[in-house]
Amino acid sequence: MEKVNVKDKEIVVPGEVVAVGMSYLPGQGIYRKGDSLIASLLGLVRIEGKVIKILPVSGKYLPKRGDVIIGKVKDINFSGWSVQTNSAYPAMLSMKDGSSDFIRRGADLTRYFNIGDYLVTKIYNVTSQNLIDLTMKGPGLRKLEGGRILHVSPSKVPRIIGKQGSMVSMIKKAANCNVIVGQNGVVWIKGADPKDEILTVETILKIEKESHISGLTDRIKGFLESKGKKVTGE
Amino acid sequence: MAYKKRLDGRKFDELRKIDAKVGIIKNADGSAYFRIGKTVAYAAVYGPRDLYPKFLQDPKKGILRCNYNMMPFSGAGNRVRPGPSRRSREISYVTENALSPVVNLEDFPNAVVDVFIELPQTDAGSRCAGICAASMALADAGIIMKDLVSAVAVGIVDGQICVDLNYDEEAHEEGDVADVPVAFIPSTGEFSLLQMDGKIKKKDLMKALEMGKKAAQTIIDVQRKALKAKFEVDNNE
Numbered sequence: 001m002e003k004v005n006v007k008d009k010e011i012v013v014p015g016e017v018v019a020v021g022m023s024y025l026p027g028q029g030i031y032r033k034g035d036s037l038i039a040s041l042l043g044l045v046r047i048e049g050k051v052i053k054i055l056p057v058s059g060k061y062l063p064k065r066g067d068v069i070i071g072k073v074k075d076i077n078f079s080g081w082s083v084q085t086n087s088a089y090p091a092m093l094s095m096k097d098g099s100s101d102f103i104r105r106g107a108d109l110t111r112y113f114n115i116g117d118y119l120v121t122k123i124y125n126v127t128s129q130n131l132i133d134l135t136m137k138g139p140g141l142r143k144l145e146g147g148r149i150l151h152v153s154p155s156k157v158p159r160i161i162g163k164q165g166s167m168v169s170m171i172k173k174a175a176n177c178n179v180i181v182g183q184n185g186v187v188w189i190k191g192a193d194p195k196d197e198i199l200t201v202e203t204i205l206k207i208e209k210e211s212h213i214s215g216l217t218d219r220i221k222g223f224l225e226s227k228g229k230k231v232t233g234e
Numbered sequence: 235m236a237y238k239k240r241l242d243g244r245k246f247d248e249l250r251k252i253d254a255k256v257g258i259i260k261n262a263d264g265s266a267y268f269r270i271g272k273t274v275a276y277a278a279v280y281g282p283r284d285l286y287p288k289f290l291q292d293p294k295k296g297i298l299r300c301n302y303n304m305m306p307f308s309g310a311g312n313r314v315r316p317g318p319s320r321r322s323r324e325i326s327y328v329t330e331n332a333l334s335p336v337v338n339l340e341d342f343p344n345a346v347v348d349v350f351i352e353l354p355q356t357d358a359g360s361r362c363a364g365i366c367a368a369s370m371a372l373a374d375a376g377i378i379m380k381d382l383v384s385a386v387a388v389g390i391v392d393g394q395i396c397v398d399l400n401y402d403e404e405a406h407e408e409g410d411v412a413d414v415p416v417a418f419i420p421s422t423g424e425f426s427l428l429q430m431d432g433k434i435k436k437k438d439l440m441k442a443l444e445m446g447k448k449a450a451q452t453i454i455d456v457q458r459k460a461l462k463a464k465f466e467v468d469n470n471e
Contacts, residue, residue, distance in 0.1 A: 013461045014336070014373050015381030015421050015454070031380065038421060040338070040380055042373045042461055057465065059376020060263060060282055062341075088282040088345035129293060129343055155376065212465050 008047045009214070011057075012039040018052055027053025043155075044212060057212060061087040061154040061184040063123055063132045070144070070182030071134070073117045076109050083119065083134060086151070086184040091132035093121065098136050118144040118188065120180055140180075147178070147190030150201055152208045154185035159211035160204055167207070167217065174229040175200045199227055236409060237392035241402045247445055249386070249398045249452060254366070254460035256374045264375025266460070268367035271400055272357035277367035278350045279375040282342035296342035300329040300349045302364055308356045310401065325361045332365050332385065332417040332427035338378040347377060358401040358413075359387045365417050365427065370457050374464070384453035385417035385427060388446040390434050395442045397449045410434065414442060418450035 002021025006012060018030060019037045026032050029041035030052055039045075043054040061069075063085065071083035071091060080094035095103050099112050113119060120141050125133040135141070152160065160181050161168050172179050177191035177200045187204060191197045206223060210216065221231050240246065250271030259265035262278035269275070285291050302325040306316045329351065337347070349371065351364040362385035369383040389399050392409030404413050412432030416425050425443070434442070 011462050011465045013382065013458045014379045016458065029378070033421065038380070040378050042376060056376050058264060058374060088284050088342055090284070130345075 004047065004052070006045045006047075008045065010045050011043070011212070012045050012054065013042055014040050018045060023050060025051045027051045029054030029056060056155045058153060059155055061085070063087055063089060063091075063126045063130060064183070065123055065126050067123045067183040068138075068141070069121060069123065069184040070149070070180065070186035070188055071119050071121055071184070073113050073115050073119065076113075076115060081109065081113055083121065085132060086154070086186055087130075087132075089130040089132055091123075091134050093119070093134040093136065097124070097134065100137065113143060118149060118186075120144060120182070120188075144180070144188050144190075147188050148197055148201070150187040150189060150204060152185045152187060152204060154183065156208045156211050157181055157183055157185055159216065160187070160207050162217070167220065170217075170221070170231060171200060171203050171224070174224045174231045175203065179204075199224075199229070237394040237406070240396065242400060246394060247397050247449065249449055250400065252453065252456050254370065254456050256370055256460050256464045262371070262375070264371045264373070264377070266367045266370035266374060268363050268370065268457075270359060270363050270366075270398065272355060273359050273363045274353060274355040275360065275363035275367040276352045276354070277364065277371040278352075279347060279368070279371040279377070280350075281347040281375070282345040282377075283348070285344065285346035290346075291344040293343050295339040296344070297346045298330055298334050298337055298339065298349065299346050300326045300333070300351065300368065302326045302329055302351045302353075302361065304353045304356055304360065308353050310357075325364070328427055328429065329361065329365055329368060333368060333372065333383055335424070335426050336369070336379045336381050336383055336419060337372065338380070341378055347372070347375075356401075358399055358404050359415070361427075362386050362415050362417070366453060366457060370461060373461055381419050381421040382454055382457050383417050383419055383426060384450040384457060385415065386446055386449045386453060387413055387415045388442040388449070389413040389432065390438055390442065395438055395445060397442075397445050412439075414439065414446070416443065416446045416450070418447055420451060420454050423447075 004019040016039045017036045041054045043056040071085045074084045075082045083091040085091045121134045124135045175196045180188045189200050253269040255267040259278045264279040266277050304314045349368045365385040390412045391403050410433040412434035414430045417427035
């Protein structure tokens with residue numbers, strides 16, 4: 001007997017039998033046991049054809065190759081910088097990947113990035129032991145000057161960015177702020193007026209709180225308009 | 235067969251009143267509150283995060299580190315001596331063992347998931363309440379786990395098999411009394427915690443464990459409901 005026990009976008013908890021039958025495939029957050037598919041994460045179910053997966057609603061950042069993240073320089077050693085990534089694992093930015101300049105041996109690395117600096121950087125490799133290699137070579141990767149840092153749950157990052165960046169660009173235009181969202185849940189916000197920055201922070205926190213409720217874009221649009229900002233359409 | 239009616243008027247297979255909530259400690263990655271009768275447990279989960287001292291790290295799998303603590307004022311009036319004790323070390327250890335079969339530790343090598351269980355009020359069954367709270371908190375923290383774990387105490391009071399003993403029953407003076415805390419994984423039907431204190435016949439123990447399974451199923455439903463309740467849509471806004 002084959003059947004799906006849940007509706008699309010329903011919340012499931014670990015151990016719940018999501019579907020029965022061999023014609024469904026387990027995606028992220030689902031495992032198969034005998035005939036049934038069982039959830040192993042707390043989150044929203046998505047049914048995409050034959051594949052059933054779970055979008056997590058919480059959890060720490062797990063590093064993935066190709067992710068653009070915002071990290072903080074923690075230490076400087078012989079070969080480069082070690083960076084805090086908001087995950088359980090250490091990240092290294094080697095001299096070679098940190099700058100395109102020729103860096104002489106024994107040169108002062110603080111000239112490039114100092115301890116405490118925030119960087120927009122890209123993960124180019126994750127080892128089997130989850131050690132992270134970073135690079136600064138790529139469009140938009142740079143050291144962040146000024147602005148403010150906000151920490152959000154990494155599982156909410158796709159909601160904050162929106163489809164093809166629609167959500168974040170709406171906020172950027174409406175609040176007149178520069179916003180960079182790292183996949184690790186660190187957000188950098190900089191605007192000419194501190195009031196705009198505060199509005200942006202409020203908006204992002206609102207998205208984080210209400211992301212699992214449908215009609216998010218319209219609600220955020222309404223929220224920005226209620227604060228007296230003009231929201232232009234897509 | 236002197237024990238015909240339970241001291242608090244419950245049926246023999248009836249649990250105490252359960253209350254569960256998720257996401258109550260904002261600083262933690264996941265947290266839960268679990269109350270059964272007069273026993274209250276809070277659990278907070280942090281991690282996966284890096285593990286120090288470094289020699290504890292295991293490059294093959296992550297570590298689940300539990301800490302069980304009864305607060306000084308949590309007992310029946312006599313002060314519980316604060317700080318680690320032989321008893322709390324033991325319970326932390328069995329809690330770890332009760333939870334690790336469901337947690338996918340291979341996902342975070344060299345890292346640790348910290349589980350802190352605090353009990354502000356106890357009336358027997360505290361390790362079970364702690365395990366229930368901890369498994370909800372782990373799920374709330376977004377950790378990949380095969381199933382939730384629920385735990386309950388079963389036992390025998392003067393010849394009568396009971397479920398979820400309270401302190402007065404554990405301390406019953408006539409006849410044999412046994413207290414058997416169990417933790418149950420519903421999807422596999424396995425027990426991940428089984429301890430015993432007292433005297434019980436094998437036949438009675440088997441019967442008690444069956445009752446425990448049924449009771450654990452009831453607790454699982456409460457835990458699931460609590461996890462889902464966190465995301466219920468507030469339409470009044």
